[in-house]
Amino acid sequence: MGQVIVITSGKGGVGKTTTTANIGTGLALLKHRKVVMIDADIGLRNLDVVMGLENRIVYDLVDVVQGVCRLKQALIRDKRFENLYLLPAAQTKDKTAVSPEQMKNLCGQLKEEFDYVLVDCPAGIEQGFKNAIAGADRAIIVTTPEVSAVRDADRVIGLLEAAGFEEPQLIINRIRPDMVKRGDMMDIDDIIDILAIDLLGVIPEDERIVISTNRGEPAVADESSKAGQAYRNVTLRLEGENVPLMSLDVEPTLMERIKMLFGLRAKK
C-alpha cells in the first residue's frame, strides 16, 4: 500500500506544480518507485505542461470520476521515466465537478497500486483545496521567503491540522542566498521560527527551472541545476534518508572583497 501526499501552499505561484513534478520524477528516477501525480487544479491544469505531457492527454480526472472512462485509460505513462504516471486535470470543467468523497475514493484506488500518489493542489483554500487534501495521508507545504506566501502557508497549516494532518512538512522555494546574506530576504531559520513546522527542503532560486519548464523536462533530472540538486535531496529525505541541507553560501562580491581589504567586516 502506497501513500498519498498532497502538495499545497495557499498562495499561488510559489511552486506547487514545479515541486510536484520534480518530487514525482525524482522518486521514479532515483528510487525506482511507482509514482502517479494527480493534477487537482481543475479548470487551470498545468502539471501536464510542466511535465511536457500536454500532447498525450485523452481522458482526465473528471472523466474518471464521472465514469466516462476507466482509471487506467486516463493515466498517462511518462516514456522518459519508468514507473511515472500523470492523471491530468480537466481544463473545461470547474472544481465543483469533483467532490471530496470522490477524490478520497480515487486516491484510495491509486495507492493500492502505486508507491506514491502525489496530489498537486490548486491555490486557495476553497473547494479545490478541500478536494485535494481529502484523500491525502501527508501534506507538503510550499512557500517562498515572502511575507504573503508565509502568511498563507500559516493559514494552510492551521487548516491541515484542523483536518487531522499530523505533521505537515515545509519546502522553502526560490530562496536567494545573495539576498539572505544582505539581510534583504528572510532566511530558513526565520521562516521555521515563524511557522514552527518540520523542514523538508530548501530550493534555491535557479534559472535552470525556467529553462527546464520551457522544455517540459523536470529539473530534478538536470545534473547542472542547483534547484534540481535540492529536489534530489528532497526526494531522498522523503525516502527516509538523512541528507544535510545543501550549502547556499555565496561567493563574496567584489565590494565585499574590497571591504575586507580595508578591514571593514562584511555585514552578517
Add this chain to the structure above:
Amino acid sequence: MDFLRLFGREDVSSKDIAKERLRLILVHDRANVSPQFLEMIKSQIINIISDYVDIEEEGLEIKLTRMKKNEDATVPALVANIPIKRIKHVARA
C-alpha cells in the same frame, strides 16, 4: 541610502521588518479575530469603565499584539489604550 549601505550602516534590515510584520499579522490570523469582534469588546469596555471614569472615546484603542513573556518567548496580548478625562466620584468612595 546606497552610500550608507556601502559602510554597512543601514540599521534595520528589510528581512527583520518582514519578520516583525509577519509575526503581528499571524497573531491576528491565528486568533481569528474580526474587526467586528474587537469593536464589540471595545463598546463593552466603554460601558463598564464609564461607570467609574470619564473617558475620551475617540482616543480609545484596542488591538491584538504580542508581548514578551520572557527572554525569547512572546505571547499574544490584548492591549487597550484608554485615555481618561476625569475619575468619577463613585470610584473614590
